[in-house]
Amino acid sequence: AQKVTQAQTEISVVEKEDVTLDCVYETRDTTYYLFWYKQPPSGELVFLIRRNSFDEQNEISGRYSWNFQKSTSSFNFTITASQVVDSAVYFCALSEPNSGGYQKVTFGTGTKLQVIP
Amino acid sequence: AAGVIQSPRHLIKEKRETATLKCYPIPRHDTVYWYQQGPGQDPQFLISFYEKMQSDKGSIPDRFSAQQFSDYHSELNMSSLELGDSALYFCASSPVGDVNEQFFGPGTRLTVL
Numbered sequence: 001a002q003k004v005t006q007a008q009t010e011i012s013v014v015e016k017e018d019v020t021l022d023c024v025y026e027t028r029d030t031t032y033y034l035f036w037y038k039q040p041p042s043g044e045l046v047f048l049i050r051r052n053s054f055d056e057q058n059e060i061s062g063r064y065s066w067n068f069q070k071s072t073s074s075f076n077f078t079i080t081a082s083q084v085v086d087s088a089v090y091f092c093a094l095s096e097p098n099s100g101g102y103q104k105v106t107f108g109t110g111t112k113l114q115v116i117p
Numbered sequence: 118a119a120g121v122i123q124s125p126r127h128l129i130k131e132k133r134e135t136a137t138l139k140c141y142p143i144p145r146h147d148t149v150y151w152y153q154q155g156p157g158q159d160p161q162f163l164i165s166f167y168e169k170m171q172s173d174k175g176s177i178p179d180r181f182s183a184q185q186f187s188d189y190h191s192e193l194n195m196s197s198l199e200l201g202d203s204a205l206y207f208c209a210s211s212p213v214g215d216v217n218e219q220f221f222g223p224g225t226r227l228t229v230l
Contacts, residue, residue, distance in 0.1 A: 037221075043205055045160070045221040091159060095219070103211070104150065104173050105219055107159035 002027045004094050004108035012114045013082050021077045021111045023092030029053075032096040034068065034075045035105065040088040048090075051075065082115045089113070119143050121222035123208050129228045130198050138193040138225045142210030148172065149191040150219060151183060152207040160207055166191055198229045 003026040013019045025034065036048040049059065051068050059066050063080045079086055092108040122141040130136050142149050148167045152160040162175035166185035177183075180198075185191045189210075195202060205226050209219040 043226065044223045045207060047221070050218065103219070104162040104165060104175060105152075105160075105209075106162070109159050 002029075002032075002094050002096055002106045004092050004106055006090075006092055006108035006111050008111045009109070010112045010114070012116060014116050015084060016081050018078060018080050019082050019113065019115075021079075021090050021092075021113070023075045023077065023108060025073050025075065025092070025094045027073075027094060027096050029096040032094060033103075035091075035093040035095070036066065036075075036077050037091045037093060037107075038088045039091060039110070045091070048077075079113075082113075084115050084117050087113060087115045121208055121210050121220055123206075123222040123225050125225060126223065127226050127228075129230065131230055132198055132200060134198050134229075136195045136198060136227060138195070138206055138208075138227070140191045140193070140208030140210075140222060142189050142191070142208075143212070143220055146210035146212050146220070147189060148211040149185055149189065150209040150211075151177075151191070151193050152209065154205040154207065154224075155201075156204070160205075163193070195227075200229050203227060203229045 005024045032053045034051045038046040049066055056068050065078045067076045089110045089112045091110045093105045095103040095105045124139045150165040151163040153163055154160040163177040164183050165173045169185045180196050183193045205224045207224045208222045211219050
């Protein structure tokens with residue numbers, strides 16, 4: 001069964017600090033996808049990134065960067081120079097095919113990030 | 118760009134009442150997923166449909182049922198509502214040929230009093 005672990009329940013940082021959100025996953029499949037979503041207080045799920053299991057290249061998008069390491073089953077997310085608007089709950093998620101080939105997404109328990117001005 | 122539409126956005130019901138949540142996927146998306154997110158929890162997969170057929174089932178209570186219609190919209194029917202059903206319900210859709218790309222709707226916040 002697939003599982004996603006986000007060990008950090010809550011993190012507080014001061015504005016402009018860098019922060020890394022950890023994500024460790026478990027899966028028996030060789031083909032899977034990993035995601036990060038942001039959930040601001042308003043409640044919607046904002047898609048941040050998708051990475052497939054065959055692409056270990058790290059990615060940078062503005063102040064966001066992701067470090068995917070299959071050897072340690074980790075997909076960590078770093079925010080550089082954090083801003084108050086980054087305050088939200090961040091979910092790491094995993095999808096893998098079921099017997100019928102269809103996907104469902106398994107979410108981690110989320111990390112609540114508070115950026116203090 | 119068109120997004121997943123969910124209605125209503127907010128719903129208040131009494132215990133033992135019924136509720137129907139609607140989801141309109143992005144055009145040309147044929148797969149729909151439903152998730153339930155309780156307060157302070159992560160979203161949990163309930164059920165999914167592909168081409169109007171149920172494709173997977175998660176932790177969906179027997180009091181809940183869902184279907185996908187010929188126009189690909191989906192409805193989640195919830196009966197005998199309980200206080201514990203209060204949650205944010207997300208619908209997501211996937212395009213033809215790429216079930217790994219799930220686009221989430223804004224959610225319906227259900228409150229059961």
